[in-house]
Amino acid sequence: MHPILEGLNEEQQKVVLATHGPVLVLAGAGSGKTRALTHRIAYLIEQGIAHPQQILAVTFTNKAAAEMRHRIEKLLGSPANTPRSVSTFHAMGAKMLREQPGAHGRSRGFSILDMSDSEKLVRKALKDNNYSLKEWSPQAVRGMISKIKHDSPDIPDFSNPQKPSEEVLAKILPIYERLLSEHDAYDFDDLLRIPLKMLREVPSVRAYYQSRFKFVSVDEYQDTNAMQEEIISLMLGPEKNVCVVGDDYQSIYSWRGANVDHILQFEQRNPGCTTIILTQNYRSTPNILEAANKVIEQNIEQKHKKLWTTRTSTQAVQVRTLPSDRGEATWVCNQIGEHVRSGRRLKDCAVLYRTNAQSRLMEEQFLTHRIPYTIVGGFRFYDRKEIKDALALLSFSLSLSSRIHFERIASVLLTRVGPKTIDKWEQGARNSGLTLGIYLAQETDRSDLKKIIAAIYRAKQTNHERVSDLLRALLTDTGFMTALAALPDGKERIENVEELFNVAAAYTTTEAFLEDTALLSDLDRLETETDRVTCMSLHASKGLEFPLIFIIGCEEGLIPHGNSFNSPSSIEEERRLLYVGMTRAQDKLTITTSAYRFMGGEMTPQAPSRFLSDLPENVERSQENIFNVQQNSHTNSPESWDDISDFLHDEPTLVQPMSGSYVSHPQFGKGVIIGTIGEMLTCVFEGHGVKSVEATSCSVSS
DNA sequence: GACAGAAACGTTTTT
C-alpha cells in the first residue's frame, strides 16, 4: 500500500484516490474528514499529479490552515513541496488583492480594518450626518452594512428605501465606502467581496487563477456563504478538480450568511461528482456518539447519517443540575479537580458555553480554586488598546494619511487634540493638496507633533531588517513607550508591547505583519501544550477535540438562545450547535444546567434546555440542593476544596515553548511562537510567515 | 479637550 494511504480506512482512501473531477465528502463529526483531505493533498503532490503551487486549500480558521500545512509537510517529508496556498477565505482574499493591484480600487499596501475600526468609520458617518447615535447605534448599523456586504459583491443603493433602516443605509453606506477608500482600507467583508468582483468582472484575473490553481479543496464546506461558493466556482478551470468536505450537522454560521445548501446541493450542481460518506467515528465513546445522535436526529431539515465506533468504553454521559450559575461553575471546578487527582491533565479539559459572557463566572471560580485556565475568544491580543495604538503608529508611518490611525496616535501622544483639531488639520491638508502627514510635517509649529513626525521620517529612512526594529524605533522615538510607562497599569502594557515586538521580529515587511495582526483571531493563538483548562464558546470549538468536555448553561434561553425562539430553523441551528459541542468530547461528556441564573439584576429561574429531553436513557442525571440559591455571593475561599497544585504537572525546567518565545528552526531560521498544539508549535518565521513546526525540530529560548 | 463620577444598559455566535 502507498504510505500516504496508511492510517486511513477504505472510504478515506477513496477520498485520496478520487483525484480528478468534483468530489464531495459528507460525514458526521470525528469521522476523519480533515485527515482524509490532508492526505489527499499530500498524495496529489507526492504522485506528481499536482505541483505544490497548483494546490489551493481553504480552511475555516488560520490555526486549522497552519495545522493542515504542517501535516502535509510531515507526510511529504519536504518543506519545499508543501503548498503555500493553505489559508482561510479571508487570508486568501487579502493575498489576491495584494497580487492584483490595479484590478481594484486600493494600493498594494492597503490596510485591513477590524470591526472596531470600521465601527469608528460608521460612527463618524452617522455623526457627520446628524443621526442620533442612540437611535442608530454604530454597532447595529455596522452590522447591517456587514450583512449587506456579505450578501452580494455589489452594494445596493437603496434608491427606493422601504424602511427607516434602509433610508439610513442609503445615506450612510456610500459615505462609509468613501471613508474606507480615503483610508486606502478594506473591511473584513471586502476581503471576500472585492476578490469576487475581480473574478467576475476582470477576465484576465479569472484566467490567471483558473490556470494557477488546478486542485482546489475546501474544509468545513457546510459553513460557506454565497460569495465564498462563487469564488471557488469561478476559480475552477474546466477540469473542475475540487474536493469539498463537510457535515450539514455542523452548520452553525447561518447568521453570518453561511448556507448549508452549498454542501447539500453540491452533487446536483456538479455533474459527475464522486460522493463519499464516512461513517466510522474515531473520536468519541459509544455513549457520547449515541447521545449526540439522539439530539441531532430530532432535526427535520438534515441529511441523517449514523456514526459507529469500535471504542468500547462504557463511561456514561452526565447531566447535572445545580442550584445557581455560580454553583455550576464551582461544581465544574470540583469535577476538574477530581479528574486531575485521578491522573488527568488540565489541558485534557475544556469548558464550552453558548455566550462568551458565561466565561466570567468560570474565570472567577478558576481563580478562587487556583486552577490555571485560558479563555479563548471575545477579546483578541491585537485588540488591546496599547497594541492597537502601537499598530496605528506603524500603519500611519506607512500611509502618512490614514485618519483613524492618526486619531489613535493623537489620543496617546498629543494633548488638547481631538476630532475638532484633526478636522482642521485634515482640511488644511486637503486645501494644499497634501496628505495629512506631509502637511503636518511642513506646517505644524507644535513641538510634540514635530517630534512625532520627525521620528516617523527617521524610522522610514533607516533600513530596518525586521519589522520589530522599525516598530521599536518608532515607539521609542515618538515617546510612546514613555507615555505607556506613565500609565497606572503601565508595566503590564509595556509587557504586551514587548510581546508585540517579539511577533514583529518574525516579519520583514510591515504590510505582511499588519495583515496578520488584522486576520489572526484569538482562537489562532490557542496553546494546547501548556497545562491549563480551555474555555470557549460552542462556535469556537468547531473542529477541535478534548478528552473531557463540560458544556455549561444548557438551559432554555441560552441554548436554544432566546433570540432563536421565534424561528424553527434557528432552533435547529441551536440544536446543531449543541451537537458540535457534544461531539468534541473524546472520553467523557458532562452537561450542566443551573436552576437559577443571575440575569438583569436578579436570580431568575431557568428551565433545562429542551434538547436535554432528547438524550437517551443511559445518561446519568443528577441534581444537588436546587433550592439552595441564597449562597450566591462570591467568596475568596471555596469551601471543602483540597488544593490541586500538588497534582499539577509542573512544567519541565528547560525552556517551555510558549507564546512569545523565540525559536530557531533548521529550515525557517529565526521565529517566534504564537501558539501550540500538542507537540506542534505555530510560529511566525522571518521571511516565511506563519508555519507549524514540531517542537522537537527546533530550539526554544525565552 | 481631559477626566472623574454618574447613569444607563445589557446577554448570541466571529472570519
Add this chain to the structure above:
DNA sequence: CGTTTCTGTC
C-alpha cells in the same frame, strides 16, 4: 451585577 457610555466640570 458589572461594564460601558454619558455628562458636567475644570
